[in-house]
Amino acid sequence: MARASGGGISRTIGRGVGRRVLPKVGQLAPGLTESFVRETLDRAILGVGPLPSVADAAAKALASADGDVEAAVKAVLDRHVRYAGAQGFLTNIGGLVTAAVTIPANLAGVTVVQARMVAVIAELRGYDLADPRVRNAVLACLIGEDGVKRLVKNTRLPAPPMALATAPTHDPSLDRVIAAEVASELVTSVAGKRVATTVGRRVPVVGGMVGAGTDAWATWQVGRYASGELRPRARR
Numbered sequence: 001m002a003r004a005s006g007g008g009i010s011r012t013i014g015r016g017v018g019r020r021v022l023p024k025v026g027q028l029a030p031g032l033t034e035s036f037v038r039e040t041l042d043r044a045i046l047g048v049g050p051l052p053s054v055a056d057a058a059a060k061a062l063a064s065a066d067g068d069v070e071a072a073v074k075a076v077l078d079r080h081v082r083y084a085g086a087q088g089f090l091t092n093i094g095g096l097v098t099a100a101v102t103i104p105a106n107l108a109g110v111t112v113v114q115a116r117m118v119a120v121i122a123e124l125r126g127y128d129l130a131d132p133r134v135r136n137a138v139l140a141c142l143i144g145e146d147g148v149k150r151l152v153k154n155t156r157l158p159a160p161p162m163a164l165a166t167a168p169t170h171d172p173s174l175d176r177v178i179a180a181e182v183a184s185e186l187v188t189s190v191a192g193k194r195v196a197t198t199v200g201r202r203v204p205v206v207g208g209m210v211g212a213g214t215d216a217w218a219t220w221q222v223g224r225y226a227s228g229e230l231r232p233r234a235r236r
Contacts, residue, residue, distance in 0.1 A: 032103050032186055034179035040097060040108065041139060044116035045129055049096045050089075051116060058123040069124050069232065076124070077223035080117035084110055085216035107186060110215050114142055117219065118226040126233040127165055132175065137165035139178045141226040143185050151181060161229040 047053035052060075057076070065071035083089055090109025098108045118141045119129055127134045140148055140161040151157040156177065159167070164174070 032107075032183050034176055034183055036098075036103070037111075037139065037179040037182045037186075038175075040111050041115045041119070041135060043097055044112050045119050048112060049093045051093065051112070054116060054119045054123050054129060057116070057120050061120065062124065072124050073121050073227055076117060076120045077220070077227060080113050080120075080223060081216050081220045083113045084219035085213070087215075090215065106215075110219065111142070111186060114219050114222045115139070117223050118142065118230075121223070121226050122165070122230050125230050127230065131165075132170045132172075133167050134165045136174055136178050137161040137230065138226075139182050140164055141229060142182050142222060143178075144222060145225045147181070147185060156181065161226070162231060165230065166233070 044051075045054045047056070051057070058072070061072040061076050062069065065075060087106060090113065091105045092109070093112050094105030094108030097112055098105060115138065118138045122134060122138055123129060127137075129135065129138075138161075140157065143151070148157065148160050152160065158164075158171075158174070
């Protein structure tokens, strides 16, 4: 999700081997489907494992920031970046989310953390997470700025997250498209992590450091993008 470090390295590696990996998605991450993406968002919003619901997290963040929404948003972003860097924490979450899904627990954990972070930001900024348009916008943020721009340019998406969240009506056909694109981004992440892990095995400790740094950096990039896209909106 960046170009020179952390998540960018993993994503660059992943895209570099994409043509070889994508035909083998079933072998690489057989449970990584649109339904997994939707279920992950649902669980992230309702709360999973040690993470309370988005509503509770937003209320707590706002109280800690003395009612300052933007300070609360920054605190939420910083907190979730730390979560993403804690590999054991992510694995714990992933194991809960993917009890019946065969994909890497760490990947599931990162997805939950990022989805929850964006959802909390949306909640703090005045969006209704029960609205399917807002949920699509949250998922679109997980694709990242570059990915969204590419999809809009190729007409796979009609607009960026902010416009999706505030569209006049909900287009049900977008639900599957967006979930599929998020799943595709996650497959790319799997590819990059597989390469990084292979390299890391040759140098003790490096593998874990690369994984933690990559996840933290990617989460920061997603949070920054979501914070810029999901601008404050008065609740109705």
